[in-house]
Amino acid sequence: MIRISTIFIAICMVLVAASLGLVLYSVAGISGTESAIVALTALTFLILYNAVSMRLRDRSDVGGQIADLSRGTADLARQVAEFGRRxxxxxxxxxxxxxxxxxxVQSVVGEINxxxxxxxxLAxxxxxxxxxxxxxAPASAPAPAAVARTEPEAPVDLIAPFEERPTTPPPLSAPPPRPTPPVVQAQTANAVPAVNGRNQTQILATLRNAIDENRIDIFLQPMVTLPQRKxxxxxxVTRVRDERDQLIAAEEFISIAEASGLIGRIDNMVLLRCVQVLRRLMVRNKDVGVxxxxxxxxxGxxxxxxxxxxxLEANRALAPSLVLEFKQSTFRALGPAETENLAALAQRGFRFSIDHVTDLxxxxxxxxxxxxxxxxxxxxxxxxxxxxxxxxxxxxxxxDLLGRFGIDLIAERIEGERAVVDLLDYDVRFGQGFLFAPPRPLRPEGASATGGASPNQAQDIQGSNGSGTSSPSAATSAGTPAAPSQRVTGNAALARRI
Structure with missing residues (x-):
């Protein structure tokens, strides 16, 4: 479609040529034919001039368009290159x-194999x-060593740790009368919470012998959810056995162990036992914690x-389930070295708990x-x-305040049902105390089981701790090696659970 400007220019050129012919005819006296020829000639020149000017203008416009197209092509090439790199x-x-x-996947397949x-x-x-x-089975009475191995296994229920517990603890009445070997009588004496009548020197000597002879026992006390009580x-809980298999509570020997520099060896042994117990518990459920x-x-x-x-670095995989517990006074008196060591544990994924709280x-x-x-x-x-x-x-x-910062509140030392009802009004999620279950002992050598680890792995763990965990007295009991038999007992219990 012809543009309006082109039509206007054509009309103007015709008018200019006609005006020129009319002027020549009327003023110059030129004849009409000659005036028409002159007018047509002028119109032709005007048409040629317009055509040439339009052609030049179109060429300049095409050149600009080509330049713009070249720049757009270059930008498009750069964008394509960038997309290709990404x-x-x-x-x-x-x-x-x-x-x-x-x-x-290959590593998991190897572990499964x-x-x-x-x-x-195990089977x-x-x-x-x-x-x-x-x-x-036809034997008249069990051997003392067998009794020593199997009798203490019952107090701690590691088979179903997440089943509901009764609302009240089971009665601690004595079992029906039956013949009791001397070793079992010594075992029942372990229920005494502390040994009285000892001075610090005697407790220190007992503590050194207990560490050397691996008589550091672990008692487990459950923490339950409220109100479900799961x-x-x-x-x-740490206990020390003396030469007569009587227990010394932690309150009696902790201060002496710290003053004499033995608390480090005790903590190393307790950490090893806790890791081993945690492995046994996690066979049943991965959400359990110690x-x-x-x-x-x-x-420090x-x-x-x-x-x-x-x-702990070697057992970093257990960090979400192993909680390290410190006193409130310890956290309030942290020095630069203690703060740095605490940060090193936190960087490895270990979580902390505070107990012995004296104020809010x-x-x-x-x-x-x-x-x-x-x-x-x-x-x-x-x-x-x-x-x-x-x-x-x-x-x-x-x-609620602690929950905003990801901290769970645990109410401990609960001894009555009335306290549970009142704590539910305070939105307390976890509880611990003798109302639910008292601390129960593990087997005397039960912590030597690695809870699913091979014997070589157990030796590596013991080596990293710097102290052995097998009792020499148990190895020589009744003239037979007691450790293999005890490991078989632990494996049999684990197989029955599976």
């Missing part, structure tokens, strides 16, 4: 991710053990802490930044009306 980087990442996933071999060995061991039990965690107490002097001693850190002046933000995820407060302290005026927050709001 696509190549994404393909590389996908390839590396696929390679890593395949490596992980290894576990299958261990289960087959063969169980069969042999049952054959031995069937062959020794076992969620266990706290490892609280392990660590002394302040261990955290560079040599002892280095040994503990090496051992708590800074949850500071504790959460240091890796604290649990705070254990005595039920009597939470329910004390005086704490509402002595602390910055009412005890009923403490659980």
């Amino acid at each position: 696509l190549a980087a994404m393909e590389g990442r996908v390839a590396s991710s696929n390679s890593a996933n395949s490596d992980r 290894e576990l299958g071999g261990l289960v087959r060995q 063969a061991t169980v069969s042999t053990h049952e054959d031995l039990l069937a062959g020794s 076992v969620r965690f266990y706290e490892a 609280f392990c107490n660590v002394a302040a002097s261990t955290l 001693n560079s040599t002892t802490f280095a040994q503990c850190l090496d051992f 002046r708590i800074e949850p933000r500071e504790l959460a930044d240091r890796g604290v995820r649990f705070i254990k407060v005595p039920a009597s302290l939470l329910l004390d009306p005086k704490q509402a005026s002595a602390s910055d927050i009412h005890p009923s709001d403490l659980s």
Whole structure:
């Protein structure tokens, strides 16, 4: 379609040529024919001039368009190159991710095959053990060594740690009268919580002998959810046995052990036992956890802490389930070295708990930044009306305040049903105390079982701790090696659970 400007220019050129011919005809006296020829000639020149000017203008416009097109093509080429580079980087990442996933799958397949071999060995061991039990059934009385190995296994129920517990603890009445061997009488004496009438020198000597002869026992006390009362965690409580198999409570020997520098060796042994018990528990359920107490002097001693850190680094996979517990006074008196060591544990994924709380002046933000995820407060302290005026927050709001920073409140030392009802009004999620279950002992040599690890792995763990865990007295009992028999008993129990 012809543009309006072109039509206007054509009309103007015709008018100019006609005007020129008319002027020549009327003014110059030229004839009409000559005036028409002159007018046509002028119109032709005007048409040629317009055509040439338009052609030149079109050429300049085409050149600009070509330049613009070249610039757009160059930009498009750069963008295509950039997209190609990004696509190549994404393909590389996908390839590396696929390679890593395949490596992980191969490692998992290898571990599953290894576990299958261990289960087959376990089944063969169980069969042999049952054959031995069937062959020794007609015996008149069990041997003292066998009693020592099997009798203490019952107190701690590691088979179903997440089943519901009764609302009240089972009665601690004595079993029906039956003939009791001397070893069993010595075992029942272990129920005594402490040994009285000892001075510090005697306790120190007993403590040294107990460490050298591996008479450091672990008692487990469950922590339950409220109000369901399902076992969620266990706290490892340390006890020391003397030469007469009588127990010394931690309150009696901790201060002496810290003053004499023995607490580091005790903490190393307790950490080893806790890791082994945790492995046994996690065979049944991966959500179970164990609280392990660590002394302040261990955290501040560079040599002892280095040994503990090496051992915990080797068991870093258990960090989400192993909770290290410290006193409130320890956290309030942290020095530069203790703070650095605590940060090293937090960097490796280990979580912390605070117990022995004496007041509710708590800074949850500071504790959460240091890796604290649990705070254990005595039920009597939470329910004390005086704490509402002595602390910055009412005890009923403490659980919500701690929950905002990812810290769970545990009410400990619960001994009555009335306290449970009152604590539910305070939104307390976890409870611990004799109302649910008292601390129960493990087998005397039960912690020597690695809970699914091979014997070589157990030796590696013991070597990293720096102290052995097998009792010399148990190895020479009744003239037979007791450790293999005891390991068979633990494997048989594990097989029955599976």
